[in-house]
Amino acid sequence: MILHDPVPRNDRIVGAYITETVAREILERQGYACAACGTAVTADGAHFDHIVPVILGGQHTARNMHALCLLCHHRMMLLQRDWFARRSDEEPKA
Numbered sequence: 001m002i003l004h005d006p007v008p009r010n011d012r013i014v015g016a017y018i019t020e021t022v023a024r025e026i027l028e029r030q031g032y033a034c035a036a037c038g039t040a041v042t043a044d045g046a047h048f049d050h051i052v053p054v055i056l057g058g059q060h061t062a063r064n065m066h067a068l069c070l071l072c073h074h075r076m077m078l079l080q081r082d083w084f085a086r087r088s089d090e091e092p093k094a
């Protein structure tokens with residue numbers, strides 16, 4: 001079973017699920033600015049985040065990812081953690 005698309009040999013992996021080519025595509029789309037606050041981000045300093053979380057079916061594609069600054073990425077992770085915690089509290093118990 002293939003879990004991910006094969007990565008071309010000359011395309012360096014820069015994150016858990018993202019290659020240099022995809023990172024550059026995202027950063028160019030956003031004008032090298034954080035998608036949340038607009039702070040300038042670089043290829044080395046950007047944090048790449050899934051717009052639709054993987055656990056909800058989001059893909060590891062440029063279309064489903066955006067670049068955030070460190071602070072916004074941490075804020076986003078806290079919001080997602082709280083959302084999942086509230087969601088699991090609301091689910092009916094068997």
Ligand SMILES: [Zn+2]
Pocket residue numbers: 034035036037038039068069070071072073
């Ligand atoms: Zn930001």
